[in-house]
Amino acid sequence: MIGIFALVLGLILGSFLNVVIYRLPRGLSLVRPRSFCPRCKHQLRWYENIPLFSYLLQRGRCRSCGAPIDIRYPLVETLSGLLAFYFVSRYGIAPAAVGFYSFSFLLLAAAFIDLEHRIIPDEITLGGIPAGLIFSPWNPLAGPGEALLGALCGAGAFYLLGEYYLWIRKREGLGEGDYKFLAMIGAFLGPVNLIPVIFMASLWGVFGVLITGLFKKEKISGGLALPFGPFLSLGALSVVMFPKLTAFLFPSIH
Numbered sequence: 245m246i247g248i249f250a251l252v253l254g255l256i257l258g259s260f261l262n263v264v265i266y267r268l269p270r271g272l273s274l275v276r277p278r279s280f281c282p283r284c285k286h287q288l289r290w291y292e293n294i295p296l297f298s299y300l301l302q303r304g305r306c307r308s309c310g311a312p313i314d315i316r317y318p319l320v321e322t323l324s325g326l327l328a329f330y331f332v333s334r335y336g337i338a339p340a341a342v343g344f345y346s347f348s349f350l351l352l353a354a355a356f357i358d359l360e361h362r363i364i365p366d367e368i369t370l371g372g373i374p375a376g377l378i379f380s381p382w383n384p385l386a387g388p389g390e391a392l393l394g395a396l397c398g399a400g401a402f403y404l405l406g407e408y409y410l411w412i413r414k415r416e417g418l419g420e421g422d423y424k425f426l427a428m429i430g431a432f433l434g435p436v437n438l439i440p441v442i443f444m445a446s447l448w449g450v451f452g453v454l455i456t457g458l459f460k461k462e463k464i465s466g467g468l469a470l471p472f473g474p475f476l477s478l479g480a481l482s483v484v485m486f487p488k489l490t491a492f493l494f495p496s497i498h
């Protein structure tokens with residue numbers, strides 16, 4: 245019963261997450277006006293704005309102009325619903341569930357915005373750091389001291405990684421947004437967990453490059469063809485959701 249409640253709440257929050265993903269990088273207000281079709285600007289009525297169901301009932305099209313609705317909308321809502329369900333099932337209705345759901349909300353927002361715009365807004369990265377610190381007294385993965393150290397190490401580690409990349413490839417490969425993003429991840433997971441996060445992100449990255457290569461049929465020219473943010477998000481989620489895998493890969497950490 246609590247699981248169903250979490251799922252529905254997650255779907256609704258996922259609908260707001262879509263608003264964040266669309267409006268934040270475009271500099272639009274997150275609260276006004278009401279949701280609209282990006283093509284015909286038709287404002288959505290309440291029954292056109294029900295997470296997931298409206299998309300299915302309208303067969304993925306705007307009711308007013310028939311423009312196809314981006315598959316990202318139902319995808320983000322479903323992911324948000326499943327994550328809320330997962331964290332409440334694992335921790336119950338507790339600060340840990342709220343904290344980790346909020347963390348995944350920020351990770352998903354960063355991933356989808358980075359995928360489309362190649363930036364991660366400061367509102368997510370720099371705004372997420374205090375969020376991680378506030379959550380830390382209840383955080384089973386990183387207490388207050390670790391959260392603070394994690395944020396500092398996140399910024400530092402990525403700086404070193406960037407310098408290394410520059411040294412190897414003789415060009416800039418990592419954006420400024422990436423190290424702020426890793427600082428945010430560090431504030432939620434602590435310094436030690438950053439190692440498996442970067443490791444998992446790299447694994448997901450290799451996987452992503454292979455998949456993109458298969459579909460695009462163009463040669464990967466050695467540059468960073470994909471933004472790193474989505475893979476960092478996947479890496480962080482993997483560490484939060486599969487602690488046993490992390491413990492197996494990095495036995496000395498856990």
Ligand SMILES: [Zn+2]
Nearest residue numbers: 281284306309
């Ligand atoms: Zn429309």
